Amino acid sequence: MPTYTALTTLTGKGPAEALAEALEALTPEPTGVGVFEIEDGSGLWEVGGYFDAPPDEAGLALLATLHGARSFAVSELPETDWVSKVRRELVPVEAGRFFVYGSHDADKVPEGAEPLLIEASMAFGTGHHGTTLGCLRALDRLVTDGFDARAVLDVGCGTAVLAMAAARIWDATILASDIDEVAVDVAQANVSANGLAGRVRCIEAAGLDHPQLVESAPYDLIFANILKGPLIALADDITGSMRPGGRVILSGILNSQADEVIAVYSRAGNSLEDRCEIGDWTTTTLAKNIGK
Incomplete structure (x- = not known):
């Protein structure tokens, strides 16, 4: 089952939080709403909505206009086994004497290295x-x-x-x-x-x-x-x-x-x-x- 994202940016934390609150009242309702500061010194904030059904693009356009945001970019995401995908794409990392790897790469640990087994998970810190x-x-x-x-x-x-x-x-x-x-x-x-x-x-x-x-x-x-x-x-x-x-x-x-x-x-x-x-x-x- 595909899911959908709707993302936009605008200036300032307060306006971003106000837009996020308004986004939560959209029909169909988003399954989640996020507000993130873009840490590049621009002062921009990203507001994102996540949907199980295609979002109301007219409603999104109205919200963007009312809150002074850029037009929402709507994307459809195919159903993906993200853990399997991450495991395939996370190659082992060598950092001096340390070797960070997933269990699927256990046969690649070099002789004499200090091994650190880290699987794809919800917490930050795979070494990449x-x-x-x-x-x-x-x-x-x-x-x-x-x-x-x-x-x-x-x-x-x-x-x-x-x-x-x-x-x-x-x-x-x-x-x-x-x-x-x-x-x-x-x-x-x-x-x-x-x-x-x-x-x-x-x-x-x-x-x-x-x-x-x-x-x-x-x-x-x-x-x-x-x-x-x-x-x-x-x-x-x-x-x-x-x-x-x-x-x-x-x-x-x-x-x-x-x-x-x-x-x-x-x-x-x-x-x-x-x-x-x-x-x-x-x-x-x-x-x-x-x-x-």
């Missing part, structure tokens, strides 16, 4: 995105340089691929936290599938004030592969949770946003150690200043 890949490369560089960690935290862990990568290297206290319950369930399943049960603790938490996160501080290494806004908001808490000389690997940052994020973390008491761009995304490694 420039942010996750950048974090794995940053970790690989730290290990090569002789860095050692006894306590590690992966904030906004998604699939927990970064926490598991750390567990492949160090016999340490390793925690993986996410604000999303589904992501935590997926992370725990991945930890078990990789034979790391008991090595990585998966916790549903917003920020760093969860009792288990506080108890395990200070951390030698923190991963925070999230987005610019939360990274900036958490800068003081992340810095305060690290030991002096500890490292934080930050990603989820567009190249154009990197200088601002680095400046915030520098003011919080950290020094830039490494910066890497992969496509549109920047990954940074910072060290907490001694005496902070």
Whole structure:
């Protein structure tokens, strides 16, 4: 059974949310409505509706006019087994010593690699995105340089691929936290599938004030592969949770946003150690200043 999408853009969060609310009242009703900021500095927001039946294009045109949006682009999507499709298209990823793969590529794990089994799922972090890949490369560089960690935290862990990568290297206290319950369930399943049960603790938490996160501080290494806004908001808490000389690997940052994020973390008491761009995304490694 085909499904349908109707997408448009307009300027400003408020107008986008108003259009989304109006879209929900359209007949036939959409099965879902989404509002997303386009993070390219344009100020544009995307509003999308998802339908099980062909949407009322006249009604869509009227809504676009009333709300000052561009004309809706309507597309028909054929029925697709997306998990099978993703499995076919996600080739293994090599990031230094780490090898991220799906079970269908288990025979391709190189001798001596640190394997990380990640299946297609609802949580972010298969290693293919420039942010996750950048974090794995940053970790690989730290290990090569002789860095050692006894306590590690992966904030906004998604699939927990970064926490598991750390567990492949160090016999340490390793925690993986996410604000999303589904992501935590997926992370725990991945930890078990990789034979790391008991090595990585998966916790549903917003920020760093969860009792288990506080108890395990200070951390030698923190991963925070999230987005610019939360990274900036958490800068003081992340810095305060690290030991002096500890490292934080930050990603989820567009190249154009990197200088601002680095400046915030520098003011919080950290020094830039490494910066890497992969496509549109920047990954940074910072060290907490001694005496902070």
